[in-house]
Amino acid sequence: MKYTKPLLKLIEEFQKFPGIGPKSAERMAFHILNQDMQNIEDLSRIILEAKTQIKRCSVCQNLSANDPCEICVNLSRDKKMICVVSEPKDLLAIEKTNEYKGLYHVLGGLISPLDGVGPENLTIKELLSRVSKNNLSEIIIALDTSTEGEATTLYLHRIFSPVCDKVTRLGFGLPVGTELEYADELTLTRALENRCEIK
Amino acid sequence: MKYTKPLLKLIEEFQKFPGIGPKSAERMAFHILNQDMQNIEDLSRIILEAKTQIKRCSVCQNLSANDPCEICVNLSRDKKMICVVSEPKDLLAIEKTNEYKGLYHVLGGLISPLDGVGPENLTIKELLSRVSKNNLSEIIIALDTSTEGEATTLYLHRIFSPVCDKVTRLGFGLPVGTELEYADELTLTRALENRCEIK
Numbered sequence: 001m002k003y004t005k006p007l008l009k010l011i012e013e014f015q016k017f018p019g020i021g022p023k024s025a026e027r028m029a030f031h032i033l034n035q036d037m038q039n040i041e042d043l044s045r046i047i048l049e050a051k052t053q054i055k056r057c058s059v060c061q062n063l064s065a066n067d068p069c070e071i072c073v074n075l076s077r078d079k080k081m082i083c084v085v086s087e088p089k090d091l092l093a094i095e096k097t098n099e100y101k102g103l104y105h106v107l108g109g110l111i112s113p114l115d116g117v118g119p120e121n122l123t124i125k126e127l128l129s130r131v132s133k134n135n136l137s138e139i140i141i142a143l144d145t146s147t148e149g150e151a152t153t154l155y156l157h158r159i160f161s162p163v164c165d166k167v168t169r170l171g172f173g174l175p176v177g178t179e180l181e182y183a184d185e186l187t188l189t190r191a192l193e194n195r196c197e198i199k
Numbered sequence: 200m201k202y203t204k205p206l207l208k209l210i211e212e213f214q215k216f217p218g219i220g221p222k223s224a225e226r227m228a229f230h231i232l233n234q235d236m237q238n239i240e241d242l243s244r245i246i247l248e249a250k251t252q253i254k255r256c257s258v259c260q261n262l263s264a265n266d267p268c269e270i271c272v273n274l275s276r277d278k279k280m281i282c283v284v285s286e287p288k289d290l291l292a293i294e295k296t297n298e299y300k301g302l303y304h305v306l307g308g309l310i311s312p313l314d315g316v317g318p319e320n321l322t323i324k325e326l327l328s329r330v331s332k333n334n335l336s337e338i339i340i341a342l343d344t345s346t347e348g349e350a351t352t353l354y355l356h357r358i359f360s361p362v363c364d365k366v367t368r369l370g371f372g373l374p375v376g377t378e379l380e381y382a383d384e385l386t387l388t389r390a391l392e393n394r395c396e397i398k
Contacts, residue, residue, distance in 0.1 A: 004264045010249040013242050017227045028216045033253060040250045043212050044243045050209040051239045054232060065203045
């Protein structure tokens with residue numbers, strides 16, 4: 001005896017989500033069955049709406065219901081700076097700092113030969129055309145510090161340093177709130193290299 | 200700047216699921232956006248199908264697409280035994296042991312005055328009518344050993360011992376594979392009380 005078929009299919013569907021195991025999927029499926037029909041119709045509609053309404057902004061490639069997106073059309077943004085990120089959630093992380101007022105460009109991934117992702121699978125061509133059309137003062141490369149992130153940063157630097165005067169990357173160093181003894185050697189080496197005067 | 204509205208709504212929907220926090224909900228929403236339209240239409244349909252097709256079996260109250268459910272119509276099942284469980288997942292846990300060949304009754308919860316759940320909110324009336332119509336040899340009460348489970352077990356025992364000769368409950372004791380030093384005192388007390396001869 002197993003669960004009845006429509007329930008099994010539902011549990012299987014939920015298991016396809018990242019980070020959802022068999023037990024969580026089961027709990028989610030029972031949650032569905034315990035809801036009012038109205039709520040479930042809403043859920044089903046919201047999933048379809050998100051999928052149909054959300055597109056990539058044709059300028060910065062960020063996810064948005066509007067094209068161009070809210071950031072690209074915002075007049076108070078500094079149009080002379082572009083911050084290059086891998087995914088929309090990275091863009092949001094930088095927005096939350098309230099420190100950056102320029103534009104963005106979402107690559108849609110990182111160069112990773114093992115996963116079959118080359119430069120041609122990212123939105124580098126679109127970025128090149130943006131850079132050549134606009135007279136930029138700075139490109140900030142803000143990618144993960146993983147192997148793939150490093151490879152992509154170096155690649156982008158090689159491509160864009162001939163066409164833009166200033167190509168920078170995020171600073172390396174100790175994360176705020178860390179205890180020094182737990183920092184790994186590479187981070188500590190970079191933190192030493194990037195040491196700065198106390199103001 | 201926040202995520203675009205349809206995406207925010209989708210993240211909010213996922214956060215309503217049990218055990219899903221903001222970060223998981225975000226990952227699930229991005230998973231949706233990265234899927235083919237076809238997969239998402241399937242997901243949406245499977246959710247609605249599960250909700251519309253799965254009903255409670257009118258006999259044992261288990262979730263099923265058929266009424267009566269597969270267990271209730273199975274001729275090889277012992278119709279003289281009913282095992283009372285709280286939820287369909289408890290039924291499945293017992294089925295997985297392959298030890299029990301009788302029927303089930305799903306209460307749909309446990310008596311919990313703090314949560315406003317009284318005996319009238321459970322399927323006890325339905326169980327009473329099953330017991331009075333069939334000449335049962337045994338009712339096995341298989342509920343959680345939490346406070347609510349204990350209260351419900353005692354309540355059911357009081358109701359059903361006058362109408363059924365044998366009302367039993369699951370045995371208490373050490374779980375298989377435990378180290379004795381980590382067993383709590385109450386479990387150890389019960390395990391001592393339930394000690395049995397070595398065969």
